[in-house]
Amino acid sequence: MVMEKIRWLVAPADSVTNIDYANIRIITDTFYNRGITSRSKLRYSAGMSNGGNYSAALSAYYKYKAAISYCAPAGAVALTTTTPLQFCMARFDNNENVGPTGNANALSNSQLITGRGVCSKYLVKERSPLYPERFARRGDISLAKSAAVFYELKTKGYLTGKNYFIGFSDSLVTTYQADPTAFPELNGLTPLQKLFVVEQIDLSVSDHQMYSDYNKATLKFFNTQCL
Numbered sequence: 204m205v206m207e208k209i210r211w212l213v214a215p216a217d218s219v220t221n222i223d224y225a226n227i228r229i230i231t232d233t234f235y236n237r238g239i240t241s242r243s244k245l246r247y248s249a250g251m252s253n254g255g256n257y258s259a260a261l262s263a264y265y266k267y268k269a270a271i272s273y274c275a276p277a278g279a280v281a282l283t284t285t286t287p288l289q290f291c292m293a294r295f296d297n298n299e300n301v302g303p304t305g306n307a308n309a310l311s312n313s314q315l316i317t318g319r320g321v322c323s324k325y326l327v328k329e330r331s332p333l334y335p336e337r338f339a340r341r342g343d344i345s346l347a348k349s350a351a352v353f354y355e356l357k358t359k360g361y362l363t364g365k366n367y368f369i370g371f372s373d374s375l376v377t378t379y380q381a382d383p384t385a386f387p388e389l390n391g392l393t394p395l396q397k398l399f400v401v402e403q404i405d406l407s408v409s410d411h412q413m414y415s416d417y418n419k420a421t422l423k424f425f426n427t428q429c430l
Contacts, residue, residue, distance in 0.1 A: 211250070211257035213278070216264040227261060247425050249273070251413040252298065262286040269322075269425050274298065274411050276305045281312035287322035287428040288313070291417050294327050297371050298411035322429035328416050330409040332366040337407070341399045344392070352400060355388040372404040 211223050218224040234240050245268040250258030255275030262270030263284035273291045281288075290309040296302055309325060316323035333356070338349035356362055361369055383390045389397060405412040 210253045213253075213256050213260045216260055218264075223257065224261065224264065227265070247271075249421065250275070252301075252411065256280075259284065259288055262288070269428055271421050271424065272309070273413055274301055274305075276301070276308035277312050281315050284316065285321055287424070288316055289324040289421065289424045290326065291414075291421065292325070292327045293411060293414070294329050294409045295371075296409070296411045297373075301411060324420075324424060324429070326417050326420060328409050328414055330367060331407050333362060333368060333404070333407050334366060337403055338396075338400050340403065341396065344396055344399070348388070348392075351388040352392070355386060359386075368404050368408050371408055371410055372401045375404065376401060 212221050215221055216224065218228045231246075235242055246262075246265065247269050248258040248262045248267055249271035250256070251273040252275055255272035256277055258270050259272045259275070259277035259280045261267070263280050263286050267286050269287040269289070271289045271291060274293055274296055275290075277288065277290070290313050292301075292306045292309050294306070296306060298305075306327070313323040313325040333353060335350035335353045336346055338344050338352055339346045344352075356368075356375070357366070361375060363369060379386050379389060389400065392400065402412055406414055
């Protein structure tokens with residue numbers, strides 16, 4: 204069974220015919236009408252992947268104070284946006300819609316925006332090694348279980364001598380699904396815990412995942428842009 208991905212509708216940039224722009228307007232107006240916030244408050248946006256492209260387009264359409272695009276090059280909006288835009292990319296993004304070409308396009312778009320006199324920054328997350336405690340970042344995976352999964356991956360040849368994951372998580376997922384019993388430690392996790400392990404591998408590889416490495420830079424960009 205093939206699951207259809209639900210994506211933000213980046214175009215057309217219209218708050219009447221485009222359901223996503225309309226919903227943002229309706230939700231925001233509801234907050235205003237209920238007195239939760241006011242129209243004098245500055246607005247910001249951040250999104251990941253297709254959501255990153257949408258963040259760039261949405262912020263341009265509604266003229267937000269600043270926007271962040273994670274793992275997305277933003278596309279044609281770079282030609283016209285007047286909203287400061289920061290790109291946070293992943294060095295080894297393996298997504299079919301991003302990859303090396305998408306990273307290069309994001310850099311080009313950032314330079315294009317800057318060249319028009321609008322603030323833009325471009326950041327790239329590098330890969331990092333795994334370590335025994337990594338999977339215990341999820342509160343319901345113990346330190347002992349995290350270490351057991353780590354050493355299982357290492358014993359089966361998925362890590363280099365310096366504990367960098369070799370290749371991408373897809374290879375592990377495919378091999379595991381073919382014979383789950385060959386990975387007793389990984390197989391002993393719940394479905395959500397297994398998903399977390401895969402996500403942590405993706406992050407260590409610097410693949411297509413939302414990440415926290417530039418949280419401080421992101422908050423600074425929201426607050427002061429290029430000042």
